[in-house]
Amino acid sequence: xxxxxxxxxxxxxxxxxxxxxxxxxxxKAEQRRNLRHATTSIxxxxxxxxxxxxxxxxxxxxAAQIKDRTLRHLEGYLLEAxxxxxxxxxxxxxxxxxxxxxRIVTDIAHAKGIDELVKIKSMVTxxxxxxxxxxxxxxxxxxxDLAELIVQLGNDLPSHILVPAIHRNRAEVRxxxxxxxxxxxxxxxxxxxxxxxxxxxxxxxxxxxxxLRARMAVSGANFLVAETGTLxxxxxxxxGRMCLTLPETVVSIVGIEKLVPTVEDLEIFLKLLPRSSxxxxxxxxxxxxxxxxxxxGPQDLHVILLDNGRTNALADPVGRPALRCVRCSACxxxxxxxxxxxxHAYGSPYPGPIGAILGPQLRGMDDPKDAAxxxxxxxCGACNDxxxxxxxxxxxxVHLRREAVDHKKAGRPSAERVAMKAAxxxxxxxxNLERAQGATQAAGRVLRDRWIGPLPLPVASRxxxxxxxxxxxxxxxxxxxxxxxDEDDR
Amino acid sequence: xxxxxxxxxxxRAATTxxxxxxxxxxxxxxxxxxxxxxxxxxxxxxxxxxxxxGATVTRCTADxxxxxxxxxLARLGAASVVLPPGLPESWAEAIGSGVGVLRDDPPLGNxxxxxxxxxxxxxxxxxxxxxxxxxDHTEGQGRRVLSLLPDRHVCVVRADQVVxxxxxxxxxxxxxxxxxxxxTWLSGGSATSDIELTRVEGVHGPRHLAVILAx
Numbered sequence: 001x002x003x004x005x006x007x008x009x010x011x012x013x014x015x016x017x018x019x020x021x022x023x024x025x026x027x028k029a030e031q032r033r034n035l036r037h038a039t040t041s042i043x044x045x046x047x048x049x050x051x052x053x054x055x056x057x058x059x060x061x062x063a064a065q066i067k068d069r070t071l072r073h074l075e076g077y078l079l080e081a082x083x084x085x086x087x088x089x090x091x092x093x094x095x096x097x098x099x100x101x102x103r104i105v106t107d108i109a110h111a112k113g114i115d116e117l118v119k120i121k122s123m124v125t126x127x128x129x130x131x132x133x134x135x136x137x138x139x140x141x142x143x144x145d146l147a148e149l150i151v152q153l154g155n156d157l158p159s160h161i162l163v164p165a166i167h168r169n170r171a172e173v174r175x176x177x178x179x180x181x182x183x184x185x186x187x188x189x190x191x192x193x194x195x196x197x198x199x200x201x202x203x204x205x206x207x208x209x210x211x212l213r214a215r216m217a218v219s220g221a222n223f224l225v226a227e228t229g230t231l232x233x234x235x236x237x238x239x240g241r242m243c244l245t246l247p248e249t250v251v252s253i254v255g256i257e258k259l260v261p262t263v264e265d266l267e268i269f270l271k272l273l274p275r276s277s278x279x280x281x282x283x284x285x286x287x288x289x290x291x292x293x294x295x296x297g298p299q300d301l302h303v304i305l306l307d308n309g310r311t312n313a314l315a316d317p318v319g320r321p322a323l324r325c326v327r328c329s330a331c332x333x334x335x336x337x338x339x340x341x342x343x344h345a346y347g348s349p350y351p352g353p354i355g356a357i358l359g360p361q362l363r364g365m366d367d368p369k370d371a372a373x374x375x376x377x378x379x380c381g382a383c384n385d386x387x388x389x390x391x392x393x394x395x396x397x398v399h400l401r402r403e404a405v406d407h408k409k410a411g412r413p414s415a416e417r418v419a420m421k422a423a424x425x426x427x428x429x430x431x432n433l434e435r436a437q438g439a440t441q442a443a444g445r446v447l448r449d450r451w452i453g454p455l456p457l458p459v460a461s462r463x464x465x466x467x468x469x470x471x472x473x474x475x476x477x478x479x480x481x482x483x484x485x486d487e488d489d490r
Numbered sequence: 491x492x493x494x495x496x497x498x499x500x501x502r503a504a505t506t507x508x509x510x511x512x513x514x515x516x517x518x519x520x521x522x523x524x525x526x527x528x529x530x531x532x533x534x535x536x537x538x539x540x541x542x543x544g545a546t547v548t549r550c551t552a553d554x555x556x557x558x559x560x561x562x563l564a565r566l567g568a569a570s571v572v573l574p575p576g577l578p579e580s581w582a583e584a585i586g587s588g589v590g591v592l593r594d595d596p597p598l599g600n601x602x603x604x605x606x607x608x609x610x611x612x613x614x615x616x617x618x619x620x621x622x623x624x625x626d627h628t629e630g631q632g633r634r635v636l637s638l639l640p641d642r643h644v645c646v647v648r649a650d651q652v653v654x655x656x657x658x659x660x661x662x663x664x665x666x667x668x669x670x671x672x673x674t675w676l677s678g679g680s681a682t683s684d685i686e687l688t689r690v691e692g693v694h695g696p697r698h699l700a701v702i703l704a705x
Contacts, residue, residue, distance in 0.1 A: 034686070037686065037687075038686060038687045041687050042687055058520070058521065061520060061521075062519055062520060062521035065517060065518070065519045065520065065521075066519055068517050069513050069514075069516070069517035069519065071505075072505060072508045072513070072516060072517055073505075073508065073511075073513040073516070073517075074501045074505060075498055075501045075502050075505070076513070078497075078498065078501065079498075088670055093493075094492075094493040094494040094496075094497050095493055095497075096493050096496055096497060100493060144694075145684070146682045146684040146685070146693065147684035150684070150685075163683070163684055163687065165684060165685075166687075168685075169686060170685050170686055170688075173685055196685040196686065196688045196690045197690045199685055200682055200685070200690045200692070200693050203693065204692075204693055204694055207694065208604070208694075211694070212600055212601065212604060228667055228668055228670075230667055236680065236681050236682055236683070236693075237680050237681070237682045237684075237693035237694050237695070238638065238680035238693055238694035238695025238696075239693070239694045241634070241638050241674065241694075241695060242638065242694055242695075244634075245634045245635050245638055246600060246635065256497065256501070261513070263660060263663075263664050263667050263668070264523045264524065264657075264660060264661070264664065266660055267523060267524070267656050267657040267660045268521065270656050270660075271620075271655075271656050274620075278683060280677075281539060281542075281619065281620040281621060281677070282617075282620035282621065282622045282656075282675070282677035283677065284543070284676070284677050284678055284679065284680050284681050284695070285674065285675065285676060285677075285680065285695060286674070286675035287672070287673075287674055287675075288667060288672065288673040288674070288675075289672040289673075290667075290670055291670055293627070293670070293671070293672050295597060295633065296627060296633040296634055296635075296672065297633070297634050297635070297672060305497065307497045307500060311497070311500035311501055311503075311504045312504075314501065314504035314505065315503065315504035315505075317507055
């Protein structure tokens with residue numbers, strides 16, 4: 001086996017389902033501090049920037065309506081986008097799943113004899129684990145977004161949609177850069193402190209040689225305009241512009257839900273997205289392109305239109321609004337659960353409330369990790385209020401909880417279901433309840449006023465492990481009623 | 491079935507609940523496109539927002555642009571500057587003798603541009619509310635790489651190019667985008683908040699943006 005060319009990332013496979021992963025995450029005091037600081041500051045900025053916009057609520061409504069229109073008529077818009085891109089000189093590919101998209105990227109690189117490429121931060125490439133596929137095929141993929149670089153060099157996993165290294169503080173970043181940059185390219189400056197400005201400068205010089213050398217880049221897209229085939233990438237650092245300008249070949253992987261019908265529709269999303277995402281009036285750089293421009297920028301452009309489970313979500317009218325998501329991460333930043341456990345516990349690149357509804361819809365419920373995600377919420381609803389495209393996140397969570405239970409029912413009966421079945425029998429008819437209460441009264445007479453703590457009983461042990469409960473009544477309500485009322489009163 | 495047909499078949503099968511084939515009739519959108527904001531002083535708003543990003547704005551008369559460009563380059567400490575085709579010749583003439591002037595005609599290589607200190611461009615439209623400048627990379631604005639690799643960007647915006655907000659700006663840019671022009675929006679210089687959400691100005695793109703507003 002040949003040596004790896006890029007740092008080995010962490011593995012999602014090692015992370016247990018949310019209920020098991022969350023307690024471990026809660027024990028990480030440093031991470032909790034980093035997260036509380038970061039999410040508090042970003043949600044204050046978001047609120048301030050949203051308040052500046054007089055018609056914010058109308059913008060949110062229009063954005064939801066545009067996305068719904070697109071999703072409900074997706075076939076027509078996909079064909080329109082394909083036609084416009086093809087006419088502009090873009091090679092359009094289609095991929096049923098991640099493996100197919102990964103193969104297309106590899107084939108394009110191999111056909112050109114390319115063995116390394118630069119990447120713009122992209123959620124979809126995290127979703128399909130493109131980097132590891134490329135590594136296995138002898139192609140080095142370099143992340144160029146600062147946070148993604150921190151994650152990649154730190155042999156880590158992303159924990160946030162917008163700021164994937166949000167769980168790291170400046171001292172940790174400094175240590176990662178100092179040790180790792182020299183192994184994979186230009187080393188960090190000798191006397192680098194943990195000042196974010198110095199760390200950013202180190203990233204600038206580390207990546208500059210990679211940008212200038214790169215012959216191929218891979219991007220996602222924030223939007224794809226059906227009418228013109230225009231792709232839109234919003235970013236902050238300029239790494240996106242580097243990737244979209246310097247190499248001769250750019251491959252953009254675009255989920256089929258990224259479409260909007262017209263250029264004018266962008267006026268709504270480009271007001272909502274930066275304010276919801278980074279809490280800025282506008283992100284520093286936005287690139288728009290459709291097809292190669294002679295003498296300016298890449299001349300060989302590819303777009304891969306990817307399904308990878310999106311049509312599963314599309315097919316469910318209740319879950320469909322999850323596909324409106326523009327990956328702003330406002331729902332993560334406001335979520336009390338996310339703030340405390342962080343992103344890794346969700347076990348996928350899409351953490352937080354949106355991850356809890358998107359993951360199970362894209363991947364199905366076969367994996368217990370995905371079936372657990374709809375329960376990773378208190379249903380407080382704060383996410384609904386900040387979502388710029390008005391995704392009814394808690395409605396979808398409740399819907400998916402039901403689906404998760406139905407999915408489980410299809411398998412073998414659990415102790416919980418046996419207990420529920422018994423409760424169903426007892427509650428169905430008065431005489432049944434009376435029979436059951438015969439047992440609880442007996443228990444109540446034995447226990448008197450003593451509270452019940454942990455007991456080694458099936459099912460009950462899990463509930464009682466964290467709670468004390470009062471003993472059952474020694475006399476039932478029915479008995480009390482009979483003792484206090486004559487036959488005539490009944 | 492190939493991937494294209496299969497994905498389209500799945501999309502079709504997933505949307506059988508949609509019975510009205512007309513998107514506009516089936517899913518109305520409550521929005522009036524292209525509206526201006528009722529901003530009292532659009533130029534003042536634009537200047538305030540650009541400065542908020544850590545960029546600088548210099549106001550001058552249309553006759554004074556050449557001198558303002560030369561002053562900005564001197565203030566930024568640029569020893570070399572690249573000029574795209576299509577700029578008025580008077581701007582080049584006003585640049586101090588200590589500044590090496592390169593022309594992107596014929597086009598310069600990336601390695602050459604990487605060591606140039608500054609670039610001067612015009613713009614296509616500017617949007618006040620978000621402090622955003624848009625380039626459509628036609629005459630005077632240069633190829634995309636010109637406003638990317640040099641560390642300092644001097645951008646000349648005419649006062650009549652400044653609109654109130656994004657919807658008006660996109661209305662101006664629509665025709666260029668429909669012609670297939672690449673478009674770049676700049677809101678201040680490059681920046682990142684990836685480390686502890688502390689904003690750091692200047693990562694990969696130009697670290698300094700100097701806007702000259704010609705009235």
